[in-house]
Amino acid sequence: MLSRLAGSVFHVGSAVERAEVVARMLDVYVARGEPAGVEHDRAVAAELRAVAAELRAVVGAAGPANDPDRASTIDSLALDRHEPASIASAVAVARDNARRAREVVSTELWDCLNVTRSRMPRKVAPDRAHEFLAWVRERSALAIGVVEADASHDEVWEFFTLGRALQRCSVTARLLASGLLDPESGASWTTALRACGAGEAFQRGRDHHTPGPEDAAAF
Template sequence: MAGIGEPLVRGAAGVSASAPAHLLALGRGIERADATARIVEAHLLLARDHPLPDAADARLVLRACGADDAADARLGRGAAIDLLTADRSHPASIAHALVEARDAARLARESLPAELSDMLVATRARLPRKVVEPRVPDFLAWVRERSALAVGIIESAVARDGAFELIALGRRLERAAATARLLAAHADDPESGPGWMFVLRSAGAHEAHVRAHRGAPTAAAAIELLALDERFPRSVAHGLVHAERSLRAIGVDGGAAGLAASRRAAAELSLLVEASASAAAELGTAPADADRARARRASALRSLHAAVQQATREILVALD
C-alpha cells in the first residue's frame, strides 16, 4: 500500500504502518454489530407474524447473518438467537463484533480520539454473557444505540484524514456485504411474500419502500432499493460507490478491480430485474415463467454476494 507511514490524504495527519488494518476492522465491527442487531430485530417480528418450524426459523436468521456453518448444525431458534447475540467466539455474533471493534480501537489508538476508545471500552464492559429471551429486544435496541453513538463520535471527532477514510471504508464494505448477504439468503423466496418485508426491515428500508412504492413489498422492489439504488445508504450500490471513493482517497490500488467486478454484477442484476418485470407484464403469471424468473434472480443475487465478498478479501489483502 502506497503511503504507509505518510499522510494518506494530503495535509492530513499520518497513519502508522500497523493502523490501516485495525481502522478497517474498527469500521467493520461497528457496522456488523448494527446490521446483525437489525436483522435479528426484524426476524423476531417476522417470527411473530409468520411463524415457521423451529429449525427452519433458526436457519433463516443464521444465514441472513452470515452464520452458515451454524445454520447447517440444525440449531433451534433459541440457540440461534443466543449465538447471534452473546457468543463471543462466533464471528457472526454481535458480541464478537463489538469486542473486535474495541480491540481494533485499542491497537489504533494513536489515530483515534480518546472519546471513541473510552466509549467502546465501556460498551465491551457492559456486554452480557447471555441474553435471556425476554430481554433480547432491549439488548438489540441497546446495541443499535451504541453503534449509532460510535458512528456519531467518528463523524464529529475524527479528522477527515486517512484514519477517517479507513474507518469509512470498513463501514461501507461491511454494509454492502450485509445487504448482499441478506438478499442472497432470500434469493429463493417467491416474488411476493413476507420474506421481502423482513429483508426491507432488516436494512431499515421499509419506510423508504412505502414512500416509493406503496403496497406490499415484492422481490423486484426490494432488489431495486437495496441492491441498485445508489441514493439509499444501506444499498449494495451505495456501499460500493463510496468504498471506491475511500480507496481513491487513501491511495489503495488493490481491491479496485474487485469493486469494479461487484458493480458489474450489480449492473447485471439491474438488467435482470428489468427483464423479469417486463416478462411478468407480457406473459402473466404462468408457473413455469415465474419459476424460471425466480431461478435467474436467485443466481444473480448469489453472484452479487460472492462478488462483494471477493472485493472485500482483495481490499483486506491490499491493506495487510
C-alpha cells in the first residue's frame, strides 16, 4: 500500500475512535455526570469548569477552558468545527481522509462517514445532549462495524485498527493521569470505567458494585 493511502486510512481509524471517545466522555462527565444541581450556583459552576478543564486535557483540546456551563462545554468539545479535538472536527477528518483513500476504502465506509458528516448539527439543545452524544457513538460503531464485517483483514483493516488503538491508548492514559480520577475513590473509578466504555465489562462476573482502585486500575 502506498504510504499516503496508509496514512489516510490510519487517520480515518483514529478520527472515528476520537469521535466515539469524546462523545462518551462528554456524556459521562458533562451531560449526565457530576456536578449536578443548578447551573448558576457558584460552587457548581466552579466545579464544572474544573471538570471541563481536565476533560480538555484528556482529549487533547487546544487552548484554555473558559466554558461557563454545560451547554458551552458541549458546544465547544462536540460542535466547534475549529476545535481540533471536537467531535465535529473528528468526523470531518475521518470523512476527508476517507475521500483521499477512496481507492482502498469501501463504499459502505465512505457512505457511512459521508452521511455522518452531512448530518452533524450546528447546535444541540442542552436537554438533547445525551441523545446527540448517543447518536455519535452509534455512528462511530457503525463505521467500525462496516470495516470489521465487510473488509478483508488486509493492510486497510490493519492501518484503520492501528489508528483506533493508538487513539484509545492515548486518551485512556491521559484519563488515568488526570484530575478526573481520584485513585482512592471507588465512585471515581466507576465513572472512569464508564468513560472508557468498560463499566459493564468490569462488573460482569463480579459480586460487588463499587470497584476497588487496584482492581479497576488493573482492568
